[in-house]
Amino acid sequence: MKTKNKIRVLIAKPGLDGHDKGAKIVALALRDAGMEVIYSGLHQTLDQIMQTATQEAVDVIGLSIMSGAHLPICEKLIGMMKEQGLTDVYLTVGGVIPHQDIPKLKEMGVAEVFPGGISFEGITTGMNKLFE
Amino acid sequence: MGVAKYIKDERGAIKEVVYQSGIKVKPAYGPEDLEKAGFTYEKDLGAPGEYPFTRSLHPQSYRSRAWTTRQYTGFGTPEETNERFKLMIANGQNGLNVAFDLPTQMGYDSDHPLAEGEVGRVGMAIDSLKDFETAFAGIPLDRIGSGLTINAVATIMMAMYQATAEKSGYSKNQISTTPQNDILKEMIGRGAWIFPVEHGVRLVGDSIEYAVKELPKSNPVSLCGYHIRESGATPAQEIAYAFEIAKAYIDNVTNRGIKPEDFVGRFSFNFNVYGNLWEQIAKFRAARKLWAKMLKNEYGVTDKKKLFLRGLFGGGGSGLTKEQPENNIMRGAYYALGAALSGAQTTALCSFDEAYTIPTPRSALLSLRTLEMLMDEVGLRDTVDPLAGSYFIETLTLEMEEKILEEMKEVQKWGGMVKSISNGFIQRKVSRQAYEFEKGLQSGEYRKVGLNPEGTPETTDAGNEKTDVELHEYNEEWAIKSKSNLKELRATRNDKEVTSSLTALEKAAKGTENVMPHLVKCCHAYATVGEMAGVFRDAFGEWNEPDFY
Amino acid sequence: MIRLIEDNDPSAFELLKQLYPHAGGAFIIGITGSPGVGKSTLIDAMITEFRKLGKKVAVIAVDPSSPVSGGAILGDRIRMQRHATDTGVFIRSMASRGQKGGLSRATKDAVIVLDAMGYDVIIIETVGAGQAEFDIAGLAHSVGIVSIPGTGDGIQAVKAGILETGDIFIVNKSDKPDADAACHELVMMLGMRNLSETQWTPGVLKTIARNGTGVDKLAQSFLSHFNFMKKNGLIDLKRKKMEQMYFQSILKDLTLEKILALMKESTNFKETSKKIESGSMNPLSAAELMVKTLKVTR
Numbered sequence: 001m002k003t004k005n006k007i008r009v010l011i012a013k014p015g016l017d018g019h020d021k022g023a024k025i026v027a028l029a030l031r032d033a034g035m036e037v038i039y040s041g042l043h044q045t046l047d048q049i050m051q052t053a054t055q056e057a058v059d060v061i062g063l064s065i066m067s068g069a070h071l072p073i074c075e076k077l078i079g080m081m082k083e084q085g086l087t088d089v090y091l092t093v094g095g096v097i098p099h100q101d102i103p104k105l106k107e108m109g110v111a112e113v114f115p116g117g118i119s120f121e122g123i124t125t126g127m128n129k130l131f132e
Numbered sequence: 133m134g135v136a137k138y139i140k141d142e143r144g145a146i147k148e149v150v151y152q153s154g155i156k157v158k159p160a161y162g163p164e165d166l167e168k169a170g171f172t173y174e175k176d177l178g179a180p181g182e183y184p185f186t187r188s189l190h191p192q193s194y195r196s197r198a199w200t201t202r203q204y205t206g207f208g209t210p211e212e213t214n215e216r217f218k219l220m221i222a223n224g225q226n227g228l229n230v231a232f233d234l235p236t237q238m239g240y241d242s243d244h245p246l247a248e249g250e251v252g253r254v255g256m257a258i259d260s261l262k263d264f265e266t267a268f269a270g271i272p273l274d275r276i277g278s279g280l281t282i283n284a285v286a287t288i289m290m291a292m293y294q295a296t297a298e299k300s301g302y303s304k305n306q307i308s309t310t311p312q313n314d315i316l317k318e319m320i321g322r323g324a325w326i327f328p329v330e331h332g333v334r335l336v337g338d339s340i341e342y343a344v345k346e347l348p349k350s351n352p353v354s355l356c357g358y359h360i361r362e363s364g365a366t367p368a369q370e371i372a373y374a375f376e377i378a379k380a381y382i383d384n385v386t387n388r389g390i391k392p393e394d395f396v397g398r399f400s401f402n403f404n405v406y407g408n409l410w411e412q413i414a415k416f417r418a419a420r421k422l423w424a425k426m427l428k429n430e431y432g433v434t435d436k437k438k439l440f441l442r443g444l445f446g447g448g449g450s451g452l453t454k455e456q457p458e459n460n461i462m463r464g465a466y467y468a469l470g471a472a473l474s475g476a477q478t479t480a481l482c483s484f485d486e487a488y489t490i491p492t493p494r495s496a497l498l499s500l501r502t503l504e505m506l507m508d509e510v511g512l513r514d515t516v517d518p519l520a521g522s523y524f525i526e527t528l529t530l531e532m533e534e535k536i537l538e539e540m541k542e543v544q545k546w547g548g549m550v551k552s553i554s555n556g557f558i559q560r561k562v563s564r565q566a567y568e569f570e571k572g573l574q575s576g577e578y579r580k581v582g583l584n585p586e587g588t589p590e591t592t593d594a595g596n597e598k599t600d601v602e603l604h605e606y607n608e609e610w611a612i613k614s615k616s617n618l619k620e621l622r623a624t625r626n627d628k629e630v631t632s633s634l635t636a637l638e639k640a641a642k643g644t645e646n647v648m649p650h651l652v653k654c655c656h657a658y659a660t661v662g663e664m665a666g667v668f669r670d671a672f673g674e675w676n677e678p679d680f681y
Numbered sequence: 682m683i684r685l686i687e688d689n690d691p692s693a694f695e696l697l698k699q700l701y702p703h704a705g706g707a708f709i710i711g712i713t714g715s716p717g718v719g720k721s722t723l724i725d726a727m728i729t730e731f732r733k734l735g736k737k738v739a740v741i742a743v744d745p746s747s748p749v750s751g752g753a754i755l756g757d758r759i760r761m762q763r764h765a766t767d768t769g770v771f772i773r774s775m776a777s778r779g780q781k782g783g784l785s786r787a788t789k790d791a792v793i794v795l796d797a798m799g800y801d802v803i804i805i806e807t808v809g810a811g812q813a814e815f816d817i818a819g820l821a822h823s824v825g826i827v828s829i830p831g832t833g834d835g836i837q838a839v840k841a842g843i844l845e846t847g848d849i850f851i852v853n854k855s856d857k858p859d860a861d862a863a864c865h866e867l868v869m870m871l872g873m874r875n876l877s878e879t880q881w882t883p884g885v886l887k888t889i890a891r892n893g894t895g896v897d898k899l900a901q902s903f904l905s906h907f908n909f910m911k912k913n914g915l916i917d918l919k920r921k922k923m924e925q926m927y928f929q930s931i932l933k934d935l936t937l938e939k940i941l942a943l944m945k946e947s948t949n950f951k952e953t954s955k956k957i958e959s960g961s962m963n964p965l966s967a968a969e970l971m972v973k974t975l976k977v978t979r
Contacts, residue, residue, distance in 0.1 A: 005688060006778070016234040016250055018323015021363045024680050025567040031752035036776045041677045041759040042323050043238070045246065048765040052758070055771055057684035067234070068603035069249040098601045116601065117454050119574045328891070554891065555717065676725065676763065676891070679756030
């Protein structure tokens, strides 16, 4: 794992769900922790997220999913990342995620899961740990 | 969230109290405070049921009628929804509240790529009039009113409701529909928007104009301060922004030559109820007064009944915690107390487990009992506005009034709600506040029982088992059925009618003609939601969100 | 690649050397103006126009880094997100990372990369025309200065000397009531600029970025300016100037790097640093001393 002097994160809202408060406040928290954050906006298709992550040369894609569709979305995205050679980018996901799904997500290749209720510190520590 | 800031000394005594809305609270209030504020009964309160309605909209309030409660339905297929509807009516409910799935809310058909994984999940999947007919089959639409939780495509759903009624032999004069239809709040706090701001407002204007002329029993707009508060606004901003949003809609309609008197009486509100008890009570009393004053002084409305701030004060999801969920039962009771002391006409409570699951029948029942208890056991029906005259509450209500006006002035300075939202000013303010509140909660600056301070017995004892989140059920069958229904529909409907009705809709959308009559025709021709919304997407484009920071 | 540049990765320099000869074909536009005037929305609309003309567009959107945390929210992209799946569009957000004007050598390097990649138009979005070493005029062929009516930006521009650098002046949100007055003001002040024969007459255009009004004319204006410059040999002139600036900047960076590295190894340096810490020597005298002890051998 390379160490990074600046971690670039894409906070993305895939799909139709419009609850973006969590994504926005996490973006602010990551900025205050010294990271460079790109926020995708709502209603993103996976294609848009892939293109954005590639162009912006991010280190982490942070998906914010409040709709419960995290398993199919992550599976799809991991597939696309592999296909398009985005293999040095980590995928993390946060939002409404039951604890029982965390091992499933990790198995797919998701680097870190931040279920609702986790503190800002927990998220920034988790993110930073990926680069230690 | 919703907790006041308490600055304490080393011994735990409170030195300073500041409410979320920014109001400081003194240790004690007395007659001198009312004097200083220039308080008079006639000007500031009025008798119950009299202008400016600070105390109550009706002279008897709960003495004549206890508050009404609401309950949601709608998920999965129209058939299942129809069954639920019939069950609820059999149980005595005389109004239906309908939820729609995300693809429908966003104007997509069930077979659109973006609809994947979402068909029927958070509400009913509606692709065409056929689905509506199935959902409302056998429902007496002249007696049962329906609230439709729909915003961006509210015009389409209203048209569908009318077409459904007409197909069943009812006239549009008989039906009562209440679409939420508040697109501006979506852009601040709920995210189910499609078109750019001005076009969204135009559609709201079209639906109000249509309701005035053609749907006498329908209430075209429910102004939702609720979601704005959930996304980080203070209680004062919740009211201020809802009122400024109302003004944006009112102005759009008056520009068409329709008098405010003809439609403002049909606006309703949806406000949030969590947080500091006194702040909520003062907020609602001030809101009733300000709404009446605003309509009278700025819009020349004179009919008393049309000055009412009608609505639902309830919910409170942001105040609940996932941890130690039983605590939420008590929280719900206190929030409900606040709503009752505020004279809420209609209310609903989030269930105690709502932070991590779809309410179970048991938890839904607990909420209902909480509300019943206040009315029937604890004495909240005894007298109207019991806190009136309290030195504290009256001073606080006046200060809240000032705060709300202050927040409204800021929006006016920015050029009004449409400009404020287009430029992202409101969203930015609200996100930053949400961030600061959350930081305060995590640092322990704001107290949340069961959550902080960490490591104390009350945050580590039993009852703190990490409850796991349960999600909305998703059944792949729903998507399969919807898609096959769509296929059949497309094969059997009259393509010429569909095309001609959509073409007429396009012309209206691109011009200034009211889209509603055209939508009704499109619905009758079995055009799909995706097709109708597609015409709007073509004509209006999609909104380009501003940056939130 | 741009990431390597941003992070000061040593391999970036080599790669840039290789790419440099392939750069030079792109039309570089700088868009600057105060926060809130609608630059991102304008650029979003400009992308659409340029794409209609068949041009490949790259955008570098610069946002300030927080001086406190060093982090940043790179929020310009969201206004351009509808182009996210167009393969003829490349949007790159860059944080200022402490550079006062927002622009730095890294921005210039990024432009080279995008140029070499074959983008026809490269738009740099930044706040303020700055007086930093790399200001927008040094990086771009055409500079567009965006303002909105009612803010007195026109007068501010004169005060800041920005009027000298702008090629096209854009009054956005021109549906506001005082738009015409704002344009008028700008036209008047531009009229006071001295023009030689080969100098461009800066235009003042009205736009409503959020619905695209006037943006087609704007795109045409920029292209006209580019053609004007080509015709009058100004592109070449500019390129020479830019190369000199670039050279000086790299020279400064490399020299500084080398000398500082040597300095820091010397015992002199360590002693002097200790003296500053203990308070027996002040930073001014210390720096003077260090430089005095520098010996230049040719």
